Amino acid sequence: MAKEFKLSAERLEELKQELNYLKTVREKEVADQIKEARSFGDLSENSEYDEAKNEQGKLYSRIAEVENILANYVVIEEHESDPNSVRLGSTVKVLDLEFEEEETYQVVGSQEADPMNGRISEDSPFGKALLGCAVGAEVQVEAPAGVLRYRILEIQK
Known part of the structure; x- marks a missing residue:
């Protein structure tokens, strides 16, 4: 298939x-x-x-x-998404807990990923960590430099 x-x-x-x-x-x-x-x-x-x-x-x-x-x-149909959690197509504002910096990303399919422009793949470690989470949730991402921690501040469709 x-x-x-x-x-x-x-x-x-x-x-x-x-x-x-x-x-x-x-x-x-x-x-x-x-x-x-x-x-x-x-x-x-x-x-x-x-x-x-x-x-x-x-x-x-x-x-x-x-x-x-x-x-x-x-x-990807926006109306299929739960408005209270991160889904494919969501734009997510997060707080980097180590550096206290706000960052905004859109979770997209792998064909649309462009990390330098804030478009992360649902298949990436960060995308996988964000999917299904709600505002206020803290996520951890395994990276070569160590574990990165973020808090979800806002979710937009």
Whole structure:
């Protein structure tokens, strides 16, 4: 059975647009690069041709990846969530108990994770620790630097 990808409606639309771009605009650009590189002659020592073919391989790999996601996705519905606990799609304000700093994160599916921008995967240790918890709960996260402790201050959908 194929892996199920949990996506927000916003991310689903982004992936559909990306696939359309890859199959229309980007595929033509890469084909043109290959055609131009072939015109340079001997393919055995043609670095432009090799580079264009590598780009084509990356493009087809990404197309296959996006098509797989779009064939096996489930949209996260906000109304399915308990408003009193952290669920997929929740935005959570936490207090780092060691440094007394407030931080805000959104718990998302693995395809949407972007920790540098506050979007943590439900499959990450921090995401797993937060899921199902209510305001006021304290969670612990095992990290390479030791155990990190947080208190949940606020949950938004």
